[in-house]
Amino acid sequence: MASDVGLLIQALEYAYPAKWIMSSDSWADVLQKIKAVHFEENVSNEVFGSALADILWQIPDGHLAVKLDGKVLGEFLHIQTKMPSTGHNLVSSGSNLAWNVEQRKSATGVVSIVAISHFPPSSDPQWFGFSEAIRGTLDSSAVIVDLRGNVGGDDAKGIEMVSILLGRELEMDWVQEVVCETAESLALQINTYELIIWNRYTSKNITPPAELTDHLDSLKGKANALALGAKDGGKVVVDHAPRSATSETTLAFKNKIFVLVDPVTASSGEWAALYLKRHPNAVIVGENTRGMIHFGNSGLLYLPHSGLCITLCMKINDLTDGRFFERTGIVPDMRIANRDSLEYVLSLGIE
Incomplete structure (x- = not known):
């Protein structure tokens, strides 16, 4: 010993x-x-x-x-x-897929659901068509990003997704x-x-x-x-280094983004949630994340x-703003427990 x-x-x-x-x-x-x-x-x-x-x-x-x-x-x-109580990621059960995008009708139009179960290396063939699928959500009435159960991996595709929704490269000066x-x-x-x-x-x-x-x-x-x-x-x-003000552009996606997380969401899964919060209309929904950031x-x-x-x-x-999430996790903007967070968001009558 x-x-x-x-x-x-x-x-x-x-x-x-x-x-x-x-x-x-x-x-x-x-x-x-x-x-x-x-x-x-x-x-x-x-x-x-x-x-x-x-x-x-x-x-x-x-x-x-x-x-x-x-x-x-x-x-x-x-x-x-802690065990999650807000339902399972849409691609986590019985599937080896890393991601999937589907549309559902709501009272205000079509809602796009981007489910990402984990983040394989950006060069992995599983990511074929991902960028095009995210661009296809830009005319949705809302986007729901399902990160429940996502334990992380390679940050690259999370950054790419957020950059597409912002309409510009994601700044990392924070x-x-x-x-x-x-x-x-x-x-x-x-x-x-x-x-x-x-x-x-x-x-x-x-x-x-x-x-x-x-x-x-x-x-x-x-x-x-x-x-x-x-x-x-x-x-x-x-x-x-911070980007210059002249690099700012109009948001590519202007509507609400709901980010679903749970106590299993960790590491690059949590970073994806933080990246998405760079969008002014993003709302994190669910339970505190794992705290591996x-x-x-x-x-x-x-x-x-x-x-x-x-x-x-x-x-x-x-x-740079002093926030520290290790072992406590990201606190959701909208706390949901003991019910399926996806079905809850869909029931809100998204505007």
């Missing part, structure tokens, strides 16, 4: 950016508690992993997870987990990225992408998208370059003695 504890401490100190947003006392307390973990050699790996998970819970990172054979460990995480770029952090991200490529493609004799393999090669190249040490402890801050670029740390797998993110997304 001691060797696994040492490996975890090294990863937290050299590959994980949470230390930059926590107080020095809180961060030191986490490290000290982990260093103090001691079990006899015959203790079960599950008990050991659960102890680590409950200490790591002090870190405000919704992606952070300790797993053993795919099982998520930790009492605090399971206490927090987000600042704080990235940890060290050889250690990149090694953990390499683990993630190698696992994704194996599980989704190689093990099924499918050629992985060039986008994924190119990104993996890029990570390996950066890791080699940083092997001798990273400048400023690997801390890289990225600000998005501010940390991203997941890396995987394997502890060889115990067999534990720990998810540690390499990037923090700070919102």
Whole structure:
């Protein structure tokens, strides 16, 4: 167990950016508690992993997870987990589809429902026809974007959808990225992408998208370059420059947008909801989301003695207005519980 504890401490100190947003006392307390973990050699790996998970819970990172054979460990995480009560995503049950667009008649015209169950890589063939389908909603009396049960993935198509509805490129000057770029952090991200490529493609004799393999090669190249040490402890801050006022255009879609979310909506699913709120007529409907927003670029740390797998993110997304959603989630504008939120919105007599 001691060797696994040492490996975890090294990863937290050299590959994980949470230390930059926590107080020095809180961060030191986490490290000290982990260093103090001691079990006899015959203790079960599950008990050991659960102890680590409950200490790591002090870190405000919704992606952070300790797993053993795919099982998520930790009492605090399971206490927090909530079950949705507002119905299922239209493409989540019995389907491998990432998205679907359908129209329904209402008293005021045709309502377009854009259901997105998850966000595969933007180059995935599943996205064929997506842009055209979103453009086809622009003459609707309202658009409903169903993100219930959407646990995230690649942000790209969420950004593209919102850009089409806005009629201009989505501005990102409200987000600042704080990235940890060290050889250690990149090694953990390499683990993630190698696992994704194996599980989704190689093990099924499918050629992985060039986008994924190119990104993996890029990570390996950066890791080699940083092997001798990273400048400023690997801390890289990225600000998005504001767009000039002359780039503003008339909204492509002028009517109401209803965004359906639930306690399972997470990560890029939550970001899609935040992107949609850049539209002045967007309303978020449902229950609080999962709260996995501010940390991203997941890396995987394997502890060889115990067999534990720990998810540690390499990037923090700070919102310039100070909002912080981690583990509390996005609070809906229109709270709905214990009824189907889609049917509820459709019953409103959308205007």
